[in-house]
Amino acid sequence: MSEPSASPEVLIKAEGLIKTFAKKNSEPFTAVAGIDFEVRRGEVFGFLGPNGAGKSTTMRMIGCVSPVGGGRLSLFGLDPNTRGPEIRARLGVVPQEDSLDLEMRVRDNLHVYGRYFGLPRPVIRERAQRLLEFVQLADRAEDKVEPLSGGMKRRLTIARALINDPEILILDEPTTGLDPQARHVVWDRLYRLKQQGTTLILTTHYMDEAEQLCDRLVVMDKGRIAAEGAPRELIERYATREVLELRFPLGEQEQAAEKLAGLGSRLELLPDRVLVYADDGDAVLSEARGRGLEPLTALVRRSTLEDVFLYLTGRTLVD
Amino acid sequence: MTEMTVTSPTLLDAQATERSRRVPGGLVLSWRQFEFWLVLFRRTWRGTVLTAVFGPVMYLTAMGVGLGTLVDQNRSLPGGVSYLSFIAPGVLAATAMQNGIFEGSFNVLGSLKWHGNYWAAVNTPQRPQDVMLGTAMQGLMRIFAMSVVFFGSMAGFGTVHSAWGLLALPASLLTGAVFLFGMMAYSVTIDTDQPLNVVFRFVMMPLFLFSGTFFPWQQLPAWMHPVAFATPLWHGVELSRELTLGTPDAGSVLIHLGYLFAALALVYWLARRNFRARLYLDR
Numbered sequence: 129m130s131e132p133s134a135s136p137e138v139l140i141k142a143e144g145l146i147k148t149f150a151k152k153n154s155e156p157f158t159a160v161a162g163i164d165f166e167v168r169r170g171e172v173f174g175f176l177g178p179n180g181a182g183k184s185t186t187m188r189m190i191g192c193v194s195p196v197g198g199g200r201l202s203l204f205g206l207d208p209n210t211r212g213p214e215i216r217a218r219l220g221v222v223p224q225e226d227s228l229d230l231e232m233r234v235r236d237n238l239h240v241y242g243r244y245f246g247l248p249r250p251v252i253r254e255r256a257q258r259l260l261e262f263v264q265l266a267d268r269a270e271d272k273v274e275p276l277s278g279g280m281k282r283r284l285t286i287a288r289a290l291i292n293d294p295e296i297l298i299l300d301e302p303t304t305g306l307d308p309q310a311r312h313v314v315w316d317r318l319y320r321l322k323q324q325g326t327t328l329i330l331t332t333h334y335m336d337e338a339e340q341l342c343d344r345l346v347v348m349d350k351g352r353i354a355a356e357g358a359p360r361e362l363i364e365r366y367a368t369r370e371v372l373e374l375r376f377p378l379g380e381q382e383q384a385a386e387k388l389a390g391l392g393s394r395l396e397l398l399p400d401r402v403l404v405y406a407d408d409g410d411a412v413l414s415e416a417r418g419r420g421l422e423p424l425t426a427l428v429r430r431s432t433l434e435d436v437f438l439y440l441t442g443r444t445l446v447d
Numbered sequence: 448m449t450e451m452t453v454t455s456p457t458l459l460d461a462q463a464t465e466r467s468r469r470v471p472g473g474l475v476l477s478w479r480q481f482e483f484w485l486v487l488f489r490r491t492w493r494g495t496v497l498t499a500v501f502g503p504v505m506y507l508t509a510m511g512v513g514l515g516t517l518v519d520q521n522r523s524l525p526g527g528v529s530y531l532s533f534i535a536p537g538v539l540a541a542t543a544m545q546n547g548i549f550e551g552s553f554n555v556l557g558s559l560k561w562h563g564n565y566w567a568a569v570n571t572p573q574r575p576q577d578v579m580l581g582t583a584m585q586g587l588m589r590i591f592a593m594s595v596v597f598f599g600s601m602a603g604f605g606t607v608h609s610a611w612g613l614l615a616l617p618a619s620l621l622t623g624a625v626f627l628f629g630m631m632a633y634s635v636t637i638d639t640d641q642p643l644n645v646v647f648r649f650v651m652m653p654l655f656l657f658s659g660t661f662f663p664w665q666q667l668p669a670w671m672h673p674v675a676f677a678t679p680l681w682h683g684v685e686l687s688r689e690l691t692l693g694t695p696d697a698g699s700v701l702i703h704l705g706y707l708f709a710a711l712a713l714v715y716w717l718a719r720r721n722f723r724a725r726l727y728l729d730r
Contacts, residue, residue, distance in 0.1 A: 193569045193727060213470040213572035221570035227563030240483050244571035246471065251463040292571075293464045
């Protein structure tokens, strides 16, 4: 615990982290295949990747609910395999499935959870009120959980995860399954937590979520880390400033792509469109028209993390 | 309202956080899990108490007074005891088994599949063994409470013939515990309630009927005797009966106790192992 720590303080450190699941009648499945990362106090750290990339498995190892399968992992300088309860006492976890008790009242869900940490009742009462106000559910405190909307349930799960005043808040796909409005409310609350200095770790397969919230992130694919850095950094490193998206009539994409050769710094053929990576999309578009191409639609946009992911893996994120 | 912060505002609050960071030893964590179940129990206790009181009274009236009148005309029970006195301790033990099986089934499956409380608990300092033991504590509490109520009715019907009889209470708790932990060890491995019905029908019912509860085990065909001897309920029933009839024999009491405690150790170990496998690895 008293390791000399460089500033800013490293809270989580993983080296060659592995997780393998034994499977009946087949080869063991490697969900996490040796990853390295560090999370520092006060930052928002993201794991980005498609379903099955190993994000959730990594989160469960960080949350000390799945034993480390190989390599090394430490939180607060402690070993999760032997000091799980102590580490969990300092974490707040928002799992992918809310795991709320639907038949209990909103306030009682916070109460029973707080008791697991041994918090005194008056402290829980005061915190529950404060946290329910924070997640904008104070007026539903006495209602049962069942009728709440998906967004409300997720916010309640966030409030519950904060009841022990955690040093790190872990969120596994915090906005998956929520409608756009509900997602924005969650983002807004997470952004406030970030501003108050809470360390956040989140997984997502939404580009915009990662770009908006994360200070640093790793892109995961098939159990490995494909890239690591700040969102803007990654875009600068792996993509051009702009992307030109072109759609062509059915069957004409191949020929069009041949004509596009040499334009921009790179071409990417997707099933339904062609992406041209260039620093000036409009210039490329007029050049393409000059070569006699008539796309059905043409769109110039800024590069996103989606483009980074596509470049690194050759696949889109949400298949 | 939007200016709300979530940082701790007071010294008291900060101290509470500080204390919550220290993870207690012993059974404190299990006790916290037990507390969770008490919160639930506060919602449903009325119904539970009603069933607990009326069930045994109806049972003893129908079986003992109704059916027993016919049986007693033959005066064929060992030791010449009344049929009511014969079955009452058997039903005491068998009810403990039944409560153990019930308490070890839906509570566990529901916590995994419907209520999510186990998945919530493992994100706190709770360990799988605390979750397991805390759940078991509430099961034991119910088994014991139901046994006390039943024992009260038994005494009311005049079927407790000796002060030894009081020891039938811990004996039935022990019997119930074997089935409780055993059932928990199983329930934590399943995903639907289908297999539970199979257990109720093809394990619990036969045990209930053929463990010497309603008739002396000697009446069973000889080939079934070893089967009866191998079931924990038979030992529970025999033990309970020796105690309430006031005829405990040191040798057989020790055998029954030894068997039940050995079985308890085994199912406790299984439950602990299976809870860990499920709650720490499966998801």
